[in-house]
Amino acid sequence: MKKIDTADAVGQVLCHDITEIVPGKFKGRAFKKGHIIREEDVEKLLSLGKDHIYIFEITEDELHENDAAHILGNIGRGENVSLSTEIKEGKINFYSDAEGLLKIDREHLFKLNMLGEISFATLPENIPVKRGEMVAGARVIPLIIKKRKMEMAQGISPEKIIDILPFKKMKVGVVSTGNEIYYNRIVDKFGPVVRRKVEEYGCQVVEQIIVPDDMEKIAEAGRKLLEKGAEMLVFTGGMSVDPDDLTPTAIMEMGGDLVGYGSPVLPGSMFLLSYIGDLPVMGLPGCVMYSKKTVFDLVLPRILAGEKLTAEDIAAYGHGGLCQSCDECRYPNCSFGK
Numbered sequence: 001m002k003k004i005d006t007a008d009a010v011g012q013v014l015c016h017d018i019t020e021i022v023p024g025k026f027k028g029r030a031f032k033k034g035h036i037i038r039e040e041d042v043e044k045l046l047s048l049g050k051d052h053i054y055i056f057e058i059t060e061d062e063l064h065e066n067d068a069a070h071i072l073g074n075i076g077r078g079e080n081v082s083l084s085t086e087i088k089e090g091k092i093n094f095y096s097d098a099e100g101l102l103k104i105d106r107e108h109l110f111k112l113n114m115l116g117e118i119s120f121a122t123l124p125e126n127i128p129v130k131r132g133e134m135v136a137g138a139r140v141i142p143l144i145i146k147k148r149k150m151e152m153a154q155g156i157s158p159e160k161i162i163d164i165l166p167f168k169k170m171k172v173g174v175v176s177t178g179n180e181i182y183y184n185r186i187v188d189k190f191g192p193v194v195r196r197k198v199e200e201y202g203c204q205v206v207e208q209i210i211v212p213d214d215m216e217k218i219a220e221a222g223r224k225l226l227e228k229g230a231e232m233l234v235f236t237g238g239m240s241v242d243p244d245d246l247t248p249t250a251i252m253e254m255g256g257d258l259v260g261y262g263s264p265v266l267p268g269s270m271f272l273l274s275y276i277g278d279l280p281v282m283g284l285p286g287c288v289m290y291s292k293k294t295v296f297d298l299v300l301p302r303i304l305a306g307e308k309l310t311a312e313d314i315a316a317y318g319h320g321g322l323c324q325s326c327d328e329c330r331y332p333n334c335s336f337g338k
């Protein structure tokens with residue numbers, strides 16, 4: 001702490017609040033601790049009777065919290081991310097510039113926060129975010145921080161911590177299985193659900209083909225949709241253990257690489273994911289038709305963001321994979337899939 005003439009204080013950092021009192025009208029803080037004194041503040045400070053003020057001395061090897069926040073902004077800001085123009089109380093905010101999937105480099109975020117004196121908080125990764133949505137905030141803890149600490153922070157990650165992967169608008173082919181819908185014993189309720197869920201991301205169902213419980217017919221419908229230009233295939237029904245549940249076998253019959261049949265997500269345990277080349281093929285269990293959110297809602301945005309999911313990605317859903325089935329669904333603002 002150092003006492004200096006207010007007239008010489010431009011660019012210096014106030015080390016305590018300064019109160020203003022206008023009798024009968026106002027009593028409160030005119031300047032906050034940590035404020036960097038600007039040219040236009042000098043007259044005001046003098047009018048408050050502050051011919052001298054106490055300032056923090058920022059030495060050569062130190063930085064003010066606002067400058068440190070800019071550095072954190074640069075460490076965090078990856079693809080399709082923008083920063084708050086104003087830094088308030090040392091905090092910088094990160095916003096999404098696109099409708100897309102939030103990706104966080106969790107390993108390096110952890111290391112950054114392990115440095116101490118740094119607070120870098122994000123939304124959980126792999127959730128869909130809207131344009132303009134705040135996805136993270138960061139600040140340093142002290143008002144003045146060592147430059148060395150910020151250099152260490154800059155050296156932590158070779159890549160930026162936050163990216164938003166924009167969603168692709170894919171053409172979706174749907175094959176719905178089941179004798180009960182093929183022979184019009186009941187009305188199809190699955191098609192509209194899949195259509196609504198993919199249309200929320202700007203995708204389009206090229207065609208829905210309804211087939212009976214016949215393995216060859218199921219696979220044939222899938223092949224037909226590929227010929228029609230489908231960029232993603234979705235099969236509904238026949239995904240569990242009944243003798244008539246032939247969908248997984250039919251999908252495998254079509255060829256491609258099976259990522260997994262079964263997922264540690266409830267609802268969604270009988271989910272299947274496979275790829276024909278890079279083209280995703282999904283088998284959706286009955287729960288997708290009646291539950292508000294399921295494994296399909298976790299996986300779909302990642303596929304639309306261009307990720308090719310692995311068995312590890314699916315297994316990782318186990319932690320947080322249980323939906324709480326709230327009366328009013330708040331997904332993605334809940335623990336499901338986190």
Ligand SMILES: Nc1nc2c(c(=O)[nH]1)N[C@H]1C(S)=C(S)[C@@H](COP(=O)(O)OP(=O)(O)OC[C@H]3O[C@@H](n4cnc5c(N)ncnc54)[C@H](O)[C@@H]3O)O[C@H]1N2
Pocket residue numbers: 176177178180181186187188189190191236237238239240241242245268269270284285286287288289
């Ligand atoms: N013994 C076991 N039973 C079940 C298991 C299990 O592991 N062992 N898994 C359960 C889970 S989890 C789910 S989810 C369902 C999976 O159901 P499927 O995907 O096999 O669906 P289906 O058996 O074909 O049909 C179930 C139910 O839904 C109706 N349905 C199907 N498609 C349509 C449609 N397009 N429109 C309207 N209604 C449809 C169908 O008529 C059945 O009533 O299995 C559990 N059981």
Ligand code: MOO
Pocket residue numbers: 265266267268269270271285286287288
């Ligand atoms: O596949 Mo079932 O999905 O858990 O309700």
